[in-house]
Amino acid sequence: MDAELFPRSRTEVVTGAVHVPDWLDEGRQLRLLEACREWARPPAGLRTVHTPGGGTMTSRQVCLGLHWYPYGYARTVVDGDGAPVKPLPEWLAALGSEAAGTALGAAAVPREPYDIALINFYDADAHMGMHRDIDEKSGAPVVSLSLGDSCVFRFGNTETRACPYTDVELRSGDLFVFGGPARFAHHGVPRVRPGTAPSGLRLTGRLNITLRVSGLRSDPERIMGDSPS
Ligand SMILES: O=C(O)CCC(=O)C(=O)O
Ligand SMILES: [Fe+2]
Numbered sequence: 001m002d003a004e005l006f007p008r009s010r011t012e013v014v015t016g017a018v019h020v021p022d023w024l025d026e027g028r029q030l031r032l033l034e035a036c037r038e039w040a041r042p043p044a045g046l047r048t049v050h051t052p053g054g055g056t057m058t059s060r061q062v063c064l065g066l067h068w069y070p071y072g073y074a075r076t077v078v079d080g081d082g083a084p085v086k087p088l089p090e091w092l093a094a095l096g097s098e099a100a101g102t103a104l105g106a107a108a109v110p111r112e113p114y115d116i117a118l119i120n121f122y123d124a125d126a127h128m129g130m131h132r133d134i135d136e137k138s139g140a141p142v143v144s145l146s147l148g149d150s151c152v153f154r155f156g157n158t159e160t161r162a163c164p165y166t167d168v169e170l171r172s173g174d175l176f177v178f179g180g181p182a183r184f185a186h187h188g189v190p191r192v193r194p195g196t197a198p199s200g201l202r203l204t205g206r207l208n209i210t211l212r213v214s215g216l217r218s219d220p221e222r223i224m225g226d227s228p229s
Pocket of ligand 1: 120153
């Protein structure tokens with residue numbers, strides 16, 4: 001890799017939100033990418049998400065563990081082909097715990113395992129508006145892993161979608177974790193930088209995997225379609 005003029009280093013953007021550049025080496029990126037390609041296949045594969053207000057998300061998405069739809073979780077693709085969501089493999093849950101520990105320290109690793117993954121695929125024109133990840137019932141840190149093209153990731157505050165926020169460049173292999181006081185902060189992806197993916201990945205576009213703890217297993221009536229017990 002070319003020498004960086006300013007080497008990238010671990011940065012705490014705000015308390016609880018940490019960027020760890022180059023956390024995944026190329027071998028781990030390739031294995032994760034290969035798994036994403038499998039998960040993207042139907043049934044319960046990559047889909048376009050429509051919001052209740054009539055909007056369409058420009059990134060396309062596939063979920064593991066529980067299926068996210070605007071705005072809740074289900075066990076099947078209730079806004080798509082209706083198939084059962086794919087399971088989240090143990091190795092990916094373990095990767096989430098390892099990532100949380102790396103970024104925030106051992107005390108921040110949640111006791112409940114990471115049980116949801118949302119995988120977003122961004123082509124050159126895709127972006128994601130400022131939002132908060134609030135459909136989980138757990139304050140466990142969100143772990144974000146990026147593959148492929150770089151992007152501008154905007155990390156803001158819990159109060160408003162507007163300033164103050166910090167723009168961070170997320171590149172292939174980077175880890176970003178937000179927990180503690182930053183867990184429910186607004187964030188988004190204003191733009192992707194097309195053509196910046198490492199050539200060895202053979203990926204056109206950007207993939208982002210967020211790992212979350214649902215906090216819903218003990219509260220199943222909050223999962224759409226599950227009857228109250
Ligand atoms: O693509 C990203 O880096 C962020 C994705 C995200 O915010 C989400 O899936 O909720
Ligand atoms: Fe998010």
